[in-house]
Amino acid sequence: MSKISVYDNEFKEISKLLEESYYNLEEAKKSVESSLDSLDFDSDAYNNYQERLYELSKIETKYAKSNDDLVKYLEEMTDELLMSQDFDGYLKIAKSKLDTHYDEAYKLGEKLSSYRKN
Numbered sequence: 001m002s003k004i005s006v007y008d009n010e011f012k013e014i015s016k017l018l019e020e021s022y023y024n025l026e027e028a029k030k031s032v033e034s035s036l037d038s039l040d041f042d043s044d045a046y047n048n049y050q051e052r053l054y055e056l057s058k059i060e061t062k063y064a065k066s067n068d069d070l071v072k073y074l075e076e077m078t079d080e081l082l083m084s085q086d087f088d089g090y091l092k093i094a095k096s097k098l099d100t101h102y103d104e105a106y107k108l109g110e111k112l113s114s115y116r117k118n
Contacts, residue, residue: 001014001015001018002015
């Protein structure tokens with residue numbers, strides 16, 4: 001661009017803009033490189049994440065369930081274990097859950113009833 005800028009002032013302005021852009025890009029590049037150099041890569045943490053991901057994948061395959069289904073399955077198994085070890089405690093927790101859900105359903109039923117009456 002600098003070679004043809006002698007022919008027209010417009011090319012001279014374009015050449016100047018391109019030169020400024022070049023230096024701005026160089027400065028941005030140095031800033032990004034500096035930021036990347038300051039980042040800390042913890043290979044041990046990465047390896048631990050990879051191992052955990054592999055273990056989760058094995059468990060998903062073993063039980064033929066998705067991650068969300070495995071969480072539900074774990075809750076079910078925890079409930080069964082609690083029930084077998086402390087049946088009275090399990091009954092208290094179950095009664096508490098039942099009461100909470102009953103109260104919610106009752107409130108919603110009353111709300112529905114008032115809507116119907118209106």
